[in-house]
Amino acid sequence: xxxxxxxxxxxxxxxxxxxxxxxxxxxxxxxxxxxxxxxxxxxxxxxxxxxxxxxxxxxxxxxxxxxxxxxxxxxxxxxxxxxxxxxxxxxxxxxxxxxxxxxxxxxxxxxxxxxxxxxxxxxxxxxxxxxxxxxxxxxxxxxxxxxxxxxxxxxxxxxxxxxxxxxxxxxxxxxxxxxxxxxxxxxxxxxxxxxxxxxxxxxxxxxxxxxxxxxxxxxxxxxxxxxxxxxxxxxxxxxxxxxxxxxxxxxxxxxxxxxxxxxxxxxxxxxxxxxxxxxxxxxxxxxxxxxxxxxxxxxxxxxxxxxxxxxxxxxxxxxxxxxxxxxxxxxxxxxxxxxxxxxxxxxxxxxxxxxxxxxxxxxxxxxxxxxxxxxxx
Numbered sequence: 380x381x382x383x384x385x386x387x388x389x390x391x392x393x394x395x396x397x398x399x400x401x402x403x404x405x406x407x408x409x410x411x412x413x414x415x416x417x418x419x420x421x422x423x424x425x426x427x428x429x430x431x432x433x434x435x436x437x438x439x440x441x442x443x444x445x446x447x448x449x450x451x452x453x454x455x456x457x458x459x460x461x462x463x464x465x466x467x468x469x470x471x472x473x474x475x476x477x478x479x480x481x482x483x484x485x486x487x488x489x490x491x492x493x494x495x496x497x498x499x500x501x502x503x504x505x506x507x508x509x510x511x512x513x514x515x516x517x518x519x520x521x522x523x524x525x526x527x528x529x530x531x532x533x534x535x536x537x538x539x540x541x542x543x544x545x546x547x548x549x550x551x552x553x554x555x556x557x558x559x560x561x562x563x564x565x566x567x568x569x570x571x572x573x574x575x576x577x578x579x580x581x582x583x584x585x586x587x588x589x590x591x592x593x594x595x596x597x598x599x600x601x602x603x604x605x606x607x608x609x610x611x612x613x614x615x616x617x618x619x620x621x622x623x624x625x626x627x628x629x630x631x632x633x634x635x636x637x638x639x640x641x642x643x644x645x646x647x648x649x650x651x652x653x654x655x656x657x658x659x660x661x662x663x664x665x666x667x668x669x670x671x672x673x674x675x676x677x678x679x680x681x682x683x684x685x686x687x688x689x690x691x692x693x694x695x696x697x698x699x700x701x702x703x704x705x706x707x708x709x710x711x712x713x714x715x716x717x718x719x720x721x722x723x724x725x726x727x728x729x730x731x732x733x734x735x736x737x738x739x740x741x742x743x744x745x746x747x748x749x750x751x752x753x754x755x756x
Contacts, residue, residue, distance in 0.1 A: 390509055396495070410532075416436075422451075430458075434462065444474075455486060466480060552581045567607075572584065612643075618644045625694040626694065635678055645714065650680065664701065
């Protein structure tokens with residue numbers, strides 16, 4: 380690895396770190412967040428949910444396995460910036476095609492290395508996620524901080540349409556087609572329709588701007604809402620699509636941002652977490668089974684719903700189905716009809732496990748069971 384230029388990182392509260400450039404030279408701004416995953420950095424970088432966020436990796440050694448052409452979760456790197464402590468000098472993996480440093484530079488992603496990421500993470504845990512700037516061209520911390528304070532905040536950001544597909548596309552079922560699902564793309568990851576394809580589901584992926592008529596024109600057996608970036612309070616259009624689908628008793632499954640939109644559709648509010656959940660090791664309990672799952676997360680907002688009891692909605696009875704064992708944040712919702720049958724559900728995490736554990740893969744089977752029960756009714 381060649382000697383890199385100096386780089387400067389400044390948080391909006393004035394905390395400053397100086398290190399070396401990692402990736403592209405230049406300047407970038409975004410919301411500083413930290414991810415606790417020790418592996419899966421390539422999936423993290425290409426997850427559209429990280430749009431306009433500067434990701435701090437808590438694991439000290441990043442880049443060891445390089446970059447390959449099989450693991451991206453979308454067609455590009457979405458993070459606004461990247462922060463690591465000790466980048467690999469030389470990647471070593473049989474699937475590696477190039478170094479992470481080269482890939483970041485090729486895609487114009489500004490990063491910084493050689494700083495105390497543990498100190499930065501502790502600061503964000505204590506003070507909360509905040510805006511940040513990284514620069515290889517500015518040496519004056521006060522000047523960079525002024526530009527940080529002029530940059531947009533994540534609260535109130537409407538970003539789903541910026542990461543969504545512009546044209547519909549179809550991911551075919553593997554083997555016999557059992558169901559047809561419309562997925563509203565709010566920032567979908569590549570692995571999600573693959574997981575459905577493995578279960579005989581043909582997925583029609585539609586832009587975030589799709590209407591209920593667009594959804595129904597595919598004659599779906601169910602509606603899926605993906606993960607995505609931004610503030611769910613801005614997602615009025617997809618919320619109305621979900622409500623229209625629920626009015627028609629169309630089975631529903633949502634993950635991450637889709638969980639928050641589902642919550643809003645049911646009448647619950649959303650709020651911004653202090654520093655969010657990001658990484659592949661978050662403990663969540665399925666309250667229906669009592670099972671504790673290790674799960675993959677990337678969210679800075681959450682649903683404000685009562686942890687106990689049920690809530691009457693125009694579409695059925697809703698309840699909190701999953702909860703985070705670290706902080707009691709709502710991690711899932713379930714909607715049942717008058718006979719107690721499940722008609723829609725959502726989780727706040729990523730059951731497609733890219734990257735991450737496979738504890739939550741059963742949720743795709745649960746979606747299939749809901750669609751099957753609707754067909755047989």
